[in-house]
Amino acid sequence: MRHNAMRRGRPDRGGYPPFHRFEVLYLPGLCDVVSAEVRAALGIAVEPVAQRDDSLQLTFTGRWERLLALRTPVAVFAVLTFAVPRPQTLLSGEHLPAVIAAVEHVRRLSSARPAVSFRFDAAGAGSSVFERIAQQIAAGTRLRYDHAAGDIVLRFRRSVSIADGWDVLIRLSSRPLSHRQWRVRDVPGAANATIAAAMAILSAPRPGDRIANPMCGSGTLMVERLLAGPASACLGFDIDQSMLAASADNLRAAGLAHRTRLLQADNTQPGWTRHGPFDVVFADPPWGTLMGEHSTNETLHLELLRRAREAVKPGARLVFLTHEVRRMERCLRTAEDLWRVNSVTRVFQKGHHPRIYLLTATGSARDDAIE
Structure with a gap:
């Protein structure tokens, strides 16, 4: 210059x-x-x-x-x-x-x-x-x-x-870019929007993707994935009706409500998996700080890995964000016949060091389409 x-x-x-x-x-x-x-x-x-x-x-x-x-x-x-x-x-x-x-x-x-x-x-x-x-x-x-x-x-x-x-x-902006105009409803422990956008990119988005987001919370992962590119379907699940309401408000504000479906479901139980098979699953379980309990997070992580595998075919992707690194590593060793680790991205965010795990479904679980 x-x-x-x-x-x-x-x-x-x-x-x-x-x-x-x-x-x-x-x-x-x-x-x-x-x-x-x-x-x-x-x-x-x-x-x-x-x-x-x-x-x-x-x-x-x-x-x-x-x-x-x-x-x-x-x-x-x-x-x-x-x-x-x-x-x-x-x-x-x-x-x-x-x-x-x-x-x-x-x-x-x-x-x-x-x-x-x-x-x-x-x-x-x-x-x-x-x-x-x-x-x-x-x-x-x-x-x-x-x-x-x-x-x-x-x-x-x-x-x-x-x-x-x-x-x-x-x-160039009066507020950090992680501040999103569509976020009209916030909840404790909601995913940072820039991290959610990174997860969307790491998932290698494709127009034909059928997307699932168990424990969808305020809908951040769904919004950022759909803003990254089209998808054939996007379903969000949460057991808490107030969380589904927050997701609905944010999706409407982002102009994406017509491209999603929200369902009440216990994410550790098999009910939500019957809506598959999905091509991509996004998961951001509680870290045990603002939401959730450290003592139960290992069980929660393992159940999510198992249920997500039931909801997909071999080769599908799971993008998993967690701060419970040691617990996640133990869970992955237990579930090594279900998921293969493609990459691990460590992020530094205001004193937290969460990791984004990009996993690929193996061929050892049920291969037929889930009705």
């Missing part, structure tokens, strides 16, 4: 500032999944950011809205690089007008919830230098500086691309 064009900050013919470098922030562990989504959705490659295990960098010249349509990242930032020795130098020349131009464009992106404020994420953000930078950005954008809860986030750091330079990163 030409730094002189970047400093001018004038919009190009499409109305976009000429800033084409971006960083994608993701939950550690999901690098391969996020990279795959970017390649599939945008047709471009990504590279890791030096000394970071949660960020990828890319060059993109299309509409910024397409970056916000990615479902597995936590956030996307526009990256502006300045050949200046310290943040104070940003106050001179045309450096700050370039930042203001990018902030203005980000504000125009957030039409559903218009941004009214901004904040800094930087060491020394309370210093007099950053106070002066905040004053000039506020004057140039008419946004309010809110150091604690500003809508638009600006990060300042030493440049990772040029020597003796500084990067300014501006988040």
Whole structure:
């Protein structure tokens, strides 16, 4: 990228500032999944950011809205690089007008919830230098500086691309991308939406998939799978009627209610399996923190593995999210004649380290279609 064009900050013919470098922030562990989504959705490659295990960098010249349509990242930032020795130098020349131009464009992106404020994420953000930078950005954008809860986030750091330079990163969304507009109902222990989107990608979605989601809770896994691509059928099961109601509300908000069917069923009992055979089963049993009990989770995990195998034919996929790693490993050894482990993806999420197990049904269980 030409730094002189970047400093001018004038919009190009499409109305976009000429800033084409971006960083994608993701939950550690999901690098391969996020990279795959970017390649599939945008047709471009990504590279890791030096000394970071949660960020990828890319060059993109299309509409910024397409970056916000990615479902597995936590956030996307526009990256502006300045050949200046310290943040104070940003106050001179045309450096700050370039930042203001990018902030203005980000504000125009957030039409559903218009941004009214901004904040800094930087060491020394309370210093007099950053106070002066905040004053000039506020004057140039008419946004309010809110150091604690500003809508638009600006990060300042030493440049990772040029020597003796500084990067300014501006988040394209006022809220993390894991916040979904369709989530009108939340329940304790609901799956993180970006992890659910990663599970959908790991399942290798196909248009002919018949999908089952036992213990469907608020419907996160069903929504993210159907947003990833069409399916021939999608059934959600839960013993708790209030959970089914939450799923129904979220599916309606996502415009997917007509593509799903919700049924009340005990997920550890054989009743729900009679609706198969399914091609893909998604499972996210309680982790024993906000929901469920650690003492009974091993039995629950094993029963889910057995029931899911009854509901599918050989070669079907089971995508299983759990924080109970040791219990899950013991269950998989017990059920090794039912499921083969294809991959295990470890995710780091706010102090939790859940794993996504991608399993394939073996040929040792009942092979005939389940009526």
